Each structure stands twice: as structure tokens, then as C-alpha cells.
Amino acid sequence: MPQVLLRFFNAAGSETTSTEALANLVLQDPALSARILTAANAAAFRRGAELRSIKQSLLVLGTRMVRTIASCLLVQSAFQRVPGSDARDLAGFWRHSLLVAELTRGLAAELGFGDDEAEEAYLAGLLHDVGQLLLLGGLGDAYGAILARDPGEDGLSELEHAVLDTDHGAVGAWFVDQWELPSLMADAILFHHLAADKVAGLDRLGRLLWCAHAVCTAKLGSQRIGLQGIERLIGLDAARLDALHDAALSRVEALATALDVAKAPRQQTVPLRVALRLPDAREPPPVDKHDAALQAVTLPMTALQALPLDLSAVHGETDLLLCLQEAARILFGVRQLAFFLLQPQRQVLSAAGTGLGRGALQRLEIALDADGSQCARAALTRELIVASNVDGPEATPTDRQVARALGADSLIYLPLLASGALVGVMAFGVSPVQRTRLSGRSALLENFASVAAANLGAWRQMREREAQVAAEVGGRFVLQGQRVAHEVNNPLAIIRNYLTLISNDAAGGGSGSVQQADIAVLREEIERLSGIVTNLTFDTAAPVAPGGAIDLNQLVEAMRTVYEASLFGAASVRLELELPPEPVFASVDRDQVKQIIFNLWKNAAQALRPGEVVRTSLTAHVNQNGSMYASIVIQDTGPGLPAAVLGSLYRPLPTAQGAPRTDGRAGLGLSIVLALVERLRGSISCLSRPGRGTTFTILVPEPQRTL
Template sequence: MQQIPGTILEAIESIQLPSMPQVLLRFLTVTHDDLASMADLAKVVGQDPALSARVLTVANSPALRGGTEIKSLDQGLVVLGTRLMRTLAACLAIQSVFARTAGDLRYDLTGFWGHALRVAELSSVIASRVNYPDAGEAYLAGLMHDIGQLLLLGGMGDSYGVLLDGSADETALQGTENSQLGTDHTAVGAWLVDQWNLSSFMADAILFHHRPASEIVKADFLSQIVWSAHIIDDTRDSGPVQNEATPTLAVVESALGITASDVATMQQACTERIDELAAALDIECASHTKTLPYFATPFEHFRPKLNDTSVTYSRLEAVVRDMATMNSLQQNLSGLYGETEIVLAVRESARILFGVGRIAFLFVQQDKQVLSGADLAGQPPLLQRLQIKLDSGQSLAAAALLEQRPASTFDDGRSSSASLVDVQIARALGCQGVLYAPLRVRENHIGVMVYGVTAAQYARIRPRLGLVARFANLAAESIETWREARDHEQEVATTLQSGFEQRARKVVHEAGNPLAIIKNYLKIVSRKLPDELNVHQEMTILGEEIDRVTQIVRSLVEVDDVPKATGLFDVNTVIEEMLALYGETFFAGCGITLLKSLEPNLPPVSGERDSFKQILFNLWKNASEAMPEGGRITISTRGDMLLDGQPSIEIHVSDSGPGLPPEVMQGLFKPLAPNRRPGHSGIGLSIVASLVERLGGRIGCQNQAGQGACFIILLPQSMGQPRE
């Protein structure tokens, strides 16, 4: 295995990847389009290798990944979410525009971009042709196959640009890379994918795409696909592929069964698709035969003479750049929800802006007046065990916070003042030293941002310490604003809860008396009615319903979820009792035909009888309201069903109404905002779902627009109660 030299790893670790500005501009537009879907975002991101690598790198970070393997753009974008994507897009766009203005990125990526997209398209087509199980993975591997070139260019700048400029093609470049760098772009690209910890051959496909044909025939399927796509695209400039295959195309045919005729068809189709995309983005790619990034302005003519005026303009440009950066970030950070989300966005933004890959946070524990590591995924757990007193003599971290200015172990004269705690933090981050930026709002100490840096990285960042400090101030303000809003909301919630409890107790007291009077009156009336009227059962059921309503009212003031009385009940019996009481109100009186199919001799269910009554009441009420002009409702039960391997009873409640609206189906069984459906509280189905869960069951819904809705409930039967 080829090892990447430490100096090269240090250069590429910050993942400074130049992107096509046209794609970045489109990406920035789509992220701020409220109507754009994740599929729209994925389509744009998938048009640029550098942008795809950035998204997957952030999505696969321990802070966001959460144990799930992210190997597709769709997955990555869902993990990041729209708000974090907006922040990243703003940082990337600002970095790209101002870096190009300053002359830091003067490379034309058009040929590279076109080659990467063609290989991606070809890889996807080949994968589908040979029945590879994941064509999306093949597309991504093809898109990333030369990403190492951008990593080296972003990390090493002009020193690598000279190698690119002196190489006619990738083969020549690879030889020069190995002789002068001790590694090459295939190994660097594979290193990046390895950082994502994928159980995939994607890294190998990138690493092997320049291997000899004699070796590739023994490689895995994905490596053969990407290698073949690369070879097929390389032959496009040699004229149309004839029926006679070249030696390399013969290997493609031997390994994957793709003939020279197939190759010609694939080349034409893929080229047409990429040309259409280029035209839509206003990119002139047809005349670019060189697939390597190259100097847009000849290298030897791009070194302007420095004078006082140029230095002044550079400083002015830096000020304007910093102002634009802070303004954009402030707008995006203000739209984030939660301290964790803000901290994650701040960390990823800092990585983009300052090119430092290892960043941590120490927050002040107000009760102890000490600094300690934040409980944040992707941050060394060791930092949480630190207890740094807010004393400038304890560490540079405390000094930076108290003195309100950045401090680093590389500062002149700082080596003696750096404490063992600073050494521990640097070791935890795996770096030579650290740079601390204070997080402070007015007199409020929030904490410090910790940048793990090498001496070379700090030398590069040092002229921008003013921006580092302003960025930390912005982060501190965002965190403090959110904390103030959280505290205010908690205070308001406490006040509202106290007021609600007082009103609820009054309601319970006032409602309890008439309910008790009504129940007693029903008992008196029941005794006076002759037995031949056969209404005593209905009167008993009505009394039970009054008890259930009384219990619901009392629950308004119950501080804890007091366990309700449970027992065995017969599903069919409860349905019949509820129909006797509410059948006329919900169905017959509304012109709704009732169809009933209750399987006899069902085993009993264990749980709260009143909970099942409430489930039926809500479902029937919803069905009745959905059919104001009349219709049909069907209620059925059957046994011998299984729920997670346990014998269960199934209850169907279906209607012939218009079906559920799309917005209800999207958040089924979750409370709707009351204004979404006028006349509805918006919580009926959420109550049903919670009651089914309380009974240990499960509920689902089958819905067809214009043909009604069908709710299916499974309730586990009582153990040891076989069917009669």
C-alpha cells in the first residue's frame, strides 16, 4: 500500500476544493429556493466533484453521521438539512468568488469538470448494463475518480499547479506526482473517501483507475466499471470507435462484456448529455481536450509587481471580503434551530473559511466557572473531562477568553506560558499546537473555539486573526441569542403552564359537579323506567361514558401520567356498546350506511377499555365529518393476526369519503396546526395513535383520494386467552 507523505496530508487535510463557479452559483440559488426539493439539490451537487466531496465529507462527520453510512448525495443532503446547506453554500461561494478575485484560484477547471461528469455518466450506464446493484454508487465513484487532483491543487496551490501545467495527460501527471511528491492523485482521492468510513469499494475504484489492464481484470466489479468508464472517455478524442476494439477496449469487453459498438453508443449519449448541461450552465466545454486543471493565465506572466497601491488594494479587498463573509454567515446562522445545530454550522464554516480540519469547542460551566469540552459528536471525549479554571495562568484557553483576543501556542514568547493543559488539548486534536479564539458577548463568557493547527497552518492563518476573532464573535452572538430565546421561551412556557393549570383546575371543579348530577339523575330515571322498555343497558353505557368524560377532564390537572385501571375487554362488545350510544348521532342521523362484520368469539384484549372507546369515538367522528352528504362506513374485526410475532386482533374502520388531504398524510398521527384545517383541532389522529400505542398496538392507514380512508388497528390479545 502506498503511504501518503505527512507533508502532503497536512496540505490536503483542510479539504480546500475548487469548484466550477457556475455550479456554485446554481447551488447557492437552489439552496435559497423554498420550493426546491432535496432531489433538486442533489441534481446540482452531482454536477461538480468538489461540491459532492464537500457535502459527503460533512455528512459523514461523526457529528452528523450518527452511525449511518452515507454514500449517496441524497442521503448526505437529508442529513445536512436545508439550513446547514445554505450556510455551507454561502461560505463556499464567498470563498470561491473572493479567492478568484485575489488571484488565488486562477485555474480553468472546464476540461476536468467535463471529464469527471462523462466518466460518472459512463460508470452509471455501465453499472446498469452489467446489473451492478447500485448505479448511484458507480456514478459517484466516477465523479470522484480524479478528486485527488483538486485536493492537491487546493492544498498545495501553485506548487502543484506547475505539475499540472507541465503534464500533457493524467498518465504523465501520475508519473510526475510519484517522483516529486511521493504519492499521486489516485492515492489522495482514495484517502478522502476513506475518511467517510464507507463499507464500499469506492475508494479502491478511485485508487485503481490508472492500474494496468492486466491487473484490473482481477479487481472488484466497481473498480472495473470506473476503470472502463475512464478508458472509454480517454478514447473519445481519438475519433469514433470502430467495430475493431483497441487493446484497452478489448479488456473492457473481456471484463464487462461491452463491445466496441456499445462503447460508441455510450460515448455519444453521454457526450450529448454533458454538452446539454454545459450549455444550460453557460460553460464552453466542447473545445477543452485537456482533462487536467490548468492556468487560465500563463503562470510565468501572473506575478504582478507589488507596490504600495497593490498592497493597499489587497488590504481593502480583505476588509470587503470579511464584511461580506460575516454578513452572509450572520443571516444564515440566525435561521438555525438549537445550540448543537449552530455549533455544527460554525465548525463547518470555519473549516471552509480558514482551511483547518480540526476544530473543537470549550464552553464555560457557569455553576463552576470553568472551561470544559462541549458534548458534541466528532469532538475528542477527553476534552469533556477537562476542568480549566478561568484564570489566565491556567492555560492559554482561559487567557484568550479573559483577554478577549486569540492566543496560540505558536505565538512569539508563548511557548513558556503554554501549560500542560494546552499540550493535552493539542494531543487530543492530533496537532502540533492550538489556536484559541474567544467566544464572548459583552461581559458574558461563553467559551473558546479551539483550532488544532500545525506551524505552517498557523503561519497561513496569522494574517487573518482579525477575521478569526470576528468570526468567533459572530458565533458567540448566535449562541447567546439562541440561549436568551430559549430562556425566554421557558419563562413564557412556565407562566402559561401555571395559568393553564389554574384555569384547568377551575374547569375540572366546575365541570365535575354537573357531570356528577347528570349521572345521579340517570340512575334515578333508570329506576323509574319499566323493564319492558329494554333501555337499562343503554342507560348503563351512558353512565360509563359520563365516567370516561369525567376522567378526561380530571386528566387536565394530573401532574403525572397516573396509570389507569386496566383489565380484559372484548373488542366486539365495546364496538356494539359504542354503536348503541353513538350510531344514530354519527351514522344513521347523517345519512351514512353502516356495514358491520365482527368475527365472533375473539379473544379478549388486555388494557384500558376507555382508551379503546376513545379510539373508536375519534375515528368515527372523523369519518362522519368527512361525509356530510352521506356515504358508507365499514367496521370489521378478525383474529389470528400477528403483531411482532404476538397473536393479535385486527380492527378495520373504513369510509367512502374523499380521503385524507395530502398535508395530513405527510404528518399522519402528528398534531396539525389548528389553522391548517378550519374547524378541526388538528390533534384527533395524534390522540388515536398515542392511545393505540398505550394498548401495545399499532395503527396504519390506507388512503386513496376520492375513495376514502381505511384505518387498520392491531391490538395484541391477552396472553393465555386462546380463541374459543
Template sequence: MYSLPEPIRHAIESGRAPSPPQVLLRLLQLVDDDCTTMARLATLVEQDPGLCTRVLTAANSPAIRRGKQLRSIEGCLIALGTRLVRSIATCLSVQSLFDERTATRAVDLSAFWTHSLLVAELSRSLATSSGYPRPDEAYLAGLLHDVGELILISALGDPYLQLLAGSASEAELADRETEQLGVHHGQIGTWLADQWQLDSPFADGILFHHLPAEQIVTAAQLPQVVWLAHAAASGDAVPDDLERLAEKLFGDRSGSPLAALRDAAEQRMRVFADAIGIAPLESAPSGSPTGLPRVLGLRRGAAETGADAAAGQLAAMIGDKALLQPLQEDLCTLESDAALLLSLRESARILFDLNHLAFLLADPLDGRLAGQGIAGQEPIFGQVSIVLEEQRSLAAAAVLSGAIRSSYDQAPAPAKSLMDIQFARALSSSGLLCIPMPGRNRTVGVIVAGLTAGQHSRLTHRLPGLANFSRIAGVTVENWREAQDARKQTEDNAAAHFARQARRTVHEAGNPLTIIKGYLKILDSKLPQGAGVHHELSILTDEIERVASIVRRMSEVPAARDNDQAVDVCDLVRELLLLYREALFDSRGIVIETALPARPIHVACDRDSIKQILLNLWKNASEALSRGERFQLSLTDDVLHQGRRFAELKIRDNGPGMSEQAMGALHRAADGQLGAARGGRGLGLSIVGTLAHRLEIAVTCRSKPGHGTMIALLLPAPDRTERRGGSEAKPN
């Protein structure tokens, strides 16, 4: 690929392929409709190779893709999100207007579009009938099998249009491409598909579609499907030898005859073409090569086509305003800085072919340029903090001058900066283009783009539009920052109000709790020593103190708990049973059985948190169990797990069991959603999970409907060296 002429390589990297105006018009209409679903939008995108390349390229960019293969267009659209899809649609439409104003020839894509759609439909039918496991992937490969032609139109312009105009068939075009360019459009499309990092058979389906029949029989199933669909779609009828080849390739798996599958695919294609307003296949002039983009000659004086009418409507939708104003409106709806910068990156790629770029934002206090925390760009941009001195970098020079600066400027010549060399290497380019982003009162940042001398030369006439784009970017970033500051101020005010209310609540609740503790102390002193309830009163006093502590923490910043304090969990369980056994179990007729060692078992956990965990689990069990059912508690120590010592506390019952959703709550944050649906029981389990995670307590749960539940807690034991009174030092 890197031996290709630079314009072709650049077009491949950007996924730049034109779409018929009819399709772009329909796309704008759909994204403006609040009722449009992603599935409906995907149906339109899946009908046009140009749109598919843009969506696949954007969805597989480093800022969005997270290692997972995006095999479907709907999956790509979901990954991009509604607002970014709308920005892409707007930018594609704006780009088409730029092309209309600068193009010297008109290209009718109707024949190309209908041929590609027919091959796609037929590929899916063949994949389904022959048992290929991913028919939608076959559809996409069929749709994009000739996308290399669109890339070459976009990259080379008139020279390639002349080559197109002189070719009587697609096979002849491929031969002439190889002779004059050293590659054919199938290879160009394959290199584009390779950028998306999908399985290799997908790209092979594009690469092999011009091979002879005797070679395709040795290929994998997907390339065979696309080859056969392309061959069947290239003529008015399916010849007998092609039917025989289909039987040879797929045998009894082929299902319906190839001719019947082609007729059904063509019928579906015509429905789509009619809905969008693209001329059917037979309307092309006699002698026109089937499936190739048709060169119409000079735009001036040519008869108006359906594409012309759609382009006029497109211009009416956008051209009445400044070309980039619709983009500005889209950007204003974004809700995060990450989404905003991602949309700006994809917009710059579409509008100005800036495939490799990064953002440096200005510090509001000292103006330094930095890129920390911005996703989807090379690490070097997150490691710098550039002082605004011209010799430091082209980025600083662009901010100071308020003008676009590049490595190719003649006057003033750029300063030699090692940082600029690092930036260019990171962006895989020989030079830089630095575009300041002015806000209303100051520059808010710089767009740093990597580009070659040839790209810079081609972009020269677009610099005014690029400056307008950067102003939109700057003002939008500035507005977003101001909105973020306003939201933070609102949140701070709300937090301060809540803190005042919490302090008032703590004060009001603290008084009666103090009075209750005092009365318990008086009661304890009045009871005779042999009354047998002094221990219970002591436990009750401790519980009231725990409640008071919880209330006090409402107005405090949470402090880190000491999880290394030694707690006798046997003693703690007995205390809780003394207080809660009657209310939770005995009064409900639930049989409770315990197996607790007589000796102390110490664990390194916060005492109050362990109480909260056990009470939530016991309360959850008592609400689930019926009279006569059993609840068992057991405790063992010296359990080794991953090299550490633990005590294991097990809770068993023979009740109705727990649902998978309820068990999942043990490992989910206490957000209240499950609790709201299940009377608070799910919320209690979520609190258990949250506390257990904080205390590093491993929780396991086994349950089966109708067969009871077992929950085990692994409570970390104290470090033995600490328990020896410091006789052994812990290793550093």
C-alpha cells in the same frame, strides 16, 4: 496516510476541493430561493466533486452523524438542514473570493468538471444495466474518482500546478504523482472517502480506476463499473476491445452497447453543462489533456473566461459587503445553540481550514470557560471549568488579552499548561490556536483549534479575517442567548398567568363538587338501610372526590405517585362496573362477560390511574362495538414476566378491530393529534399508553380488522416481603 506531507493530510481531513465559480453561483441562487427543495439542491451538488466532498465531510462529522451511513447526497443535505446548507454555500463562495485575491495562477476546471460528470453519468447507467443494487452510489463514486486532483491543487498550489501543466494525460499525471509525491490522486481520493465511513467498494471504485484491464476483472462489481466508465469517457470513441471487456465483465447483464450508454451519458452531461454555463468538452484547446484541470498561467492579462465572468458575478453578490457579512446574516436565522455552534464549526473548517476545534463558553456570572452540553467535541471540553487566570490555559489568556493566542507565539511566550497539552491531544494536534469571541460588552467564549506549526504559519496572513469571524461568532452567540432569555421570560410569564387562571378554576369548580358530595351524604342518611343503593352512593362519592382531586392538581406541581400502594384490582373493577356498565354497555345492547376471582388480587399501582386506564379502554370499546357484540373481562394473578410477578387483566371483544395507527397510540405520548382526527378516541388510547408507561404496566394488543381486539395489561404485584408486614428485610 500519516506519512503524507502535512498540507496534503490537512486538505484530506477538511475535504477541501475547489468548485467552478459557475457552480457556486448557481448554488447561492438556489439556497436563496425559498421554493428550492432538497431534491433540487441535491441535483446540483451531485454534479460537482468539490461540493460533494464538502457536503459528505460536513454530514459525516461527529456532531451530525449518528452511526447511520449517509449513502446519498440528498440524505446528507437533509441531515445538515437548510440553514446549515446555506451557511456552507455562503462560506464556499467567500472562500472562493479569498482564493481569487491570493492565487498566482488560474485553473480552469471546466474539462475536469465535464469529465467527472460524464464518468458519473456513465457509471450510473452501467450500474443500472448490469444489475448493481445501488446505482446512485456508483454515480457518486464516478463523480469523485478524480477528486484527489482537486485536493492536491488545494494543498500544494503552484508545485502541483506545474506537475499538471507538464502531463499529457491522466495516466501520465498519475505516474508523475507517484514518482514525486509517493502517492497518486486515486489514493488521495480514497483516503478522503474512507473518512466518510461508507462501504469499502465505494472507496475501491476511486482507488482502482487506473489499474490495467487484466487486474480490474478480478475486482468487485462497483470498482469494475467505475473503471469501465472512466475508460470509456477518456477518449472520443469507445474502442472495440473496451466493448468486449464490458461483455466479459457483465455478460448479458450489460444491456445496451457501451458506446450507446456513453452517448446517452454525454448528452445528459451537456444538458447540465449548458444549464450552468460551463464550456463543453470540444471547446478546450487542441492538444489539451482530456479531463485534467487546465493551468492558464498568470491571472493578470489573461483573456476572460466563463469562469472569470461567474467569479465576477460571485464577487458582486458578496464583495459589495464585508466578506463575512452574508455568513452573519445566515447565523442570525438559526434557532438553537446546537445549530449555531455546528454552523460555526463547519464555517471555520471551510473558511480557515480549522478541521479540529472545540468551543468553550463563558459563564455570564463568573466568566469561567466551560464546554458542557456542546455536541460534537471531545469529552475533555465538557469536563473543564477554567478560571480566567493567564497561566491556566491559552484559552484564558486569549480572553484576558482580547487577542488570538497560540502555542507558537514568540512574544509573549505561552505559559506551560497541562490543560493545553490535554486539549492538543484531544484535537490530534501538536499545538493550539485560541480565538476569543467578543460580544458587544464582554467576551462570550473561545474557539479552541488544534493545528501544527505549518498550519499556523500558513494561517498567519488570515488572522485579521479570523478575528472578524470570531467577532461575528461572539455577537451571534450573545444575541442568541439574549433571545433565549427573552423567550424564557415570556414562557415564565405565561406559566404564571396559567397558574393564576388554574387556581381560579379550581376554586370555582370546587364549590359545586363540595355541594354535590354534601347532598349525597344527606341522601344516604335519609334512605332506609335496606334500600340497596348505599354502596352505589359510596362509590359515586368516591368518584366525585376523584374528579375534585384531578381539578385540584391543575394548580399544583405534579408529585411522584406512590406506585407501591396495594390496590385490590378485583374490587376496583367491580366498582367501575357498578357505575358504568349500564351507560357504556347495557344501554347499547353490548353483551358483557366477566371472569373475576372471588378472592382479592392486589397490585402495586396508583388507584386513580388504574381507573383512568380502564375507563378509557372501556369507553373506546363501547364506541366501537355494535348491538349484540361481546365485551369480555378476565383477571388472573401470579404471572411471571422477566422475573417479576404481575396480575394480568385482559379485555377482549369480537368487534371491528383496531387499525395499526390506533394500536400505535397505546405507545405514543398524548399529544392530541390522533385524537383530533378520530373524535378523541385516539387521544384516550394515548393517555392509556402514557399512564401505563408511568406505572410500569406492560401493554400488549392484538387486533385484526373484522376479528376483534385483545388488550392485556400486566399490573405489577406488590413486593412479597413488604406484604409480610416487614418480617423480611428487602436487600439493599
């Protein structure tokens, strides 16, 4: 219905439209509901169980994909409804579908169904005649002639069987099965014209839909069972059925009035009606005013101008390709589509994954060779190419591979050109019937390819600009780091020279080895600080090669010598070490492990009250997932961390509107610890309970043993 479609298009484009409001709008139209359910249950989107809720389907698709679907449906509808085409009166079909849906849901609520079951019942009612739309779309005037005979609701299925050897219930059930929805919904649609004496054997969803349909068709003068028979099936008396029907009808009429949907003729007993053109008609049938409004919105878009996407919201190239894939499916009815994007450095077309095709297609690369596949020829000639005999002896192995992966008999290759530059090639996998139909729409296909290429090209340019800006900003940080390193290393050099003089004096004066050891530890700390500043590149995420095997026992003892008095003594906090008698070796960078321990010690010393304890222990040979690690455990007896802090433990502390902190703390300690642990190919965990302290456990790799 153009009325619903226009509202959906406008609502989907509004930032203020809620998902619930959009779902309520979708549920007003069976064709629109079918589109949304089909898209959401596609392999590329569905995760886990099948989707039976329109609201959940919209959430899975996301705002961007919903807007794409709305735009494509609008474009498609405008091209199908130009003057001179068959006039299709959908008013009766729309009213009947919505009435059966409302009554099915009303019956479900009356009988105590849960909310999910009631929504499934509503969808079954809304889609129960969707097979009629499919037959009309596929057969056109041939099916229109069947409808024109107006055999009544019950007689329609018999007439369809006589002419087509199937009926709209079977076609609708087949279509629902394609979404991989529960078979009970498909069964309910399949059997909604079942003979009355066989209805009792249906499941309760099937009985519910059958009864709702029977009550509604009774008003059209076409029924085979009285309301008393329906009462026996579901346990509701005739008066209650009448009341539920009238309530459902009131809701449908209110909606029809709001949408300005014309009433169906009283004598019409088949809801879907087609006004066929006579062969000698000199004038085309008039265009409905709603169709005219739809065309007024759409045709000035120059065909596919509704398709360009909000690229800033696209999370990746695959995300963009999925939108284009869904657009192609709606506009052209093509379910199998592949993208081969140009890799200019190697001059190959590389398959880009969108969840279609077999796994082998995702690894396929096609050389830009004039004697190669039709795909390469489309890229080189920059022309649309139809490969119609992919199983023939002249077909290249590459084209046959693409066709097999897409499960198609024929291929249509469309070059993707953005501002004259080749972006790649789009491959449609089509049947012979689709190939014939699309061959007459080459201009629209090429327009679609142009829009697709423009989006891909613009997205890549945007990402290249972002990478360039990031590189420039990173370069400025590195330069600033080098300046800081130069300025800090000057006083460090003076301190280093001063320690050398003190060491020489101590040696000349005969001072003991203890003083010499203390000086050596201080010198090591100065060298560590100099190394940190010199390597100030802000690249803390890059892994480093393992260092030599170091003894963590010796390292922790040396750190206690330097920091016990200055860090813990000043705060009246005790530092306790629990070190095993044997060495604990780790294959790590010595300075980085010291920086990890120092940051955790400093945080604890600042957080604890006088008299509380920081306990550090080491353990060798910890087996985690088959790999051997050394364990560093730093545990305190403090108040513990609040839950809000634990939720963002390794992120820098926030500042007030970007202003520097005034408490002397940068809030970077734990974020640095995490980055350093990851660089060492280790892991870190935290256990903190209110009033019972905090424990950090760090695992770092041990040296690999040799046989």
C-alpha cells in the same frame, strides 16, 4: 467551478428546489460532490452504512446544513479568487472529469449494472482526478509547474512520481478512504493510470473506470491501448465505445453551453491547467467573468454574512453547533473543533458535544480562572490565543487534555462574544502547518467567531422567550383551573352534606348495612371528584410518588356498585368481572386508577351495541423485565377500532378548525388514560381487530416485597 457553485448556492437557498434537482446539480462538479460526500460521511451525520449516493447524502445532511455548506463555499471561493491570485483554469479539468463520469455511467448501463452501481461508477469517474485538486491546493505553484510541462495524461503520473514520490491517483484514493467509502471506489481511482497489461486483474468497477478514462484520453492523443484492447476487457466493440463516448460528450457540451464554460485549448493534453504569474509581471491576470459574478454576490456580505442560520429550524444547540463546525471545516480546513459554552451561574466553560473528540471531552468543565488554562484566559481577555506548545512543561493539564481529545499539536482559542457578552470559547485543534496558515487570517477567524456567537446567543434568547411564554400560558391555565375548582367544589360540598343527612337518617331508621355501604361509595366518589378538580394544574406528565398498597379487587367491585346501572345499564351493555379469589395489590394512587378504569369503561359503553359485553379482569404477579406488576385487562366484544384511529389512539380527537365538538365528547379520554398510566410508572397496550373487539391491558406496579 464558479458557475456550478453559484447555481448551487441559489438552488440551496430556494424552498422550491427538490432534493433530486439539487443532487443533479451537485453531480455536475467533482469538487462540490467531494464536499457533500465528505460532510455526509462524517461521524456526526452518518448512521450505519457508508453513503455513496449524493441524493442520500443531501437527505442526511438536511436543508439547513446544505445551505450552510453552500454559503461557506461561496465565501471561501470569493476570498480565494480575488484579483492578484494565481489564475487557475478549471475548464479543462471540469470537462474531463464530467466526460469520464458520463462515459463510466454509460458503460455501466450498457453492461447491465444496477442503478446503485451505475451511480457509484459515475462518482468514481467524477472524482478520478480529485487528487490533482488536492495537490494543487496543497502545493500551489510547485504542482502548477508540473502541470505546466504538459506531459500528457499518461505521462503526468510518471512526472508526479519523479518529483513528488506519489501521484494524483494515490492522493485521490487516500482522500476517498478518509470518507470511509467502499475501498473499491478508492482502488478504481488509484489504478486508473495502471499499465494496460495489468488491468485485467482489477475488479469490474476498476476495469470500467480504466476503460472510460482510456477512451476519453484517446481523444487527447494520449493512450497506450487501442479501442480493440478495451473491447477485450469489457466486451464492447470499438463502434459501440465510440457511440457511447459521443453521447457522453454531447451531454457534457450541452451542460458546458448552459453554464457558459469555455472550451479547453486543443493542444492541452493535461485537463487541469494553471496559468502561473511571471515574477516580473506588472499587471495581475484578468479575473474571469464568472469569478467576478461570484465576487459580486459574495464580497458585499461583509465576509461571513452568509453564515447566520434559520434559527427557527434548529432543533437543539447541538444541531446549531454541527452547522458551525461544518462551516469552520470548509472555511479554514480545520477538522477538529470543540465548543466550550459559558455556564454563568457557576462561572465555568462547559464542553458542548458535537460528535468530535473523545468521550472525556464531553464532560470537561473549565473554571474561569486567570491562572488556569489558555481557554479560560481567552474567555477572560476576550482575545484570540494560540497555544502552540501543548506538550511543553508550561502547558496546563486542561490544555493538554483538550489537545489530546482533538488529536492536535496546537490549539487556537477564539472567544465567542455576542453583543459584547461572553457566550463561550471555540477551540480549533490544528497542526503546526495549519497554525502558521491561520495565524495570518486572524481577522477572518475573529469574524467567524463573532457570527458563531451571534447565532448561539440569538438561539438561546429565542428559547428563553419560548420558555417564558410557555410559563405565562401555563400560569393562566393554573389560575383558570383554580377558579373552576372553587366553583365546582361549592355544589360538591352541598352534595356531601346532603349525603351525611341521608346517612344519619338511614342509621336512625335502622336501615341495613347495604344502604350505608352504598352511601360510603358515593361519598368516596365525591371526594375523588373534589380531589381531581382541586389539583387541576394540567401537569399530567409529572410522575407521582407511589401510594400505599391498595386491593384492586375491592376497588373494581366498588366501582361496579356506582357505575353498573348508570353507565352500562342505560346502554343495555353487560359488565362482567373476572376477579381472582385472592387480593390483587398495587402500589398506586387509588383515585388515579379509578379514573383510568372509568375512562375505559365509559369509552366502551359509548361504543358498544345493546347486548354486547365489557369484561374486566385482574391478575397479580405479572413479571415484566424483572419487575412485578398487577394487570388490569378491559376487553369488549364490540366492532373494534379502525386502523386510522389506532395510529393516533392516545391523541385528542381533532376538532373542526378549533371549534368545540358538538357530539358532547371532548375526545380526551385516552390521552388522559395514557398520562395517568405514565404517572403511575405503568404501561398500557391496546389490541383491536375489526369485528373481534378491543382489549386494553394496563400494568401497574405491585408493592415491593421485603425479605
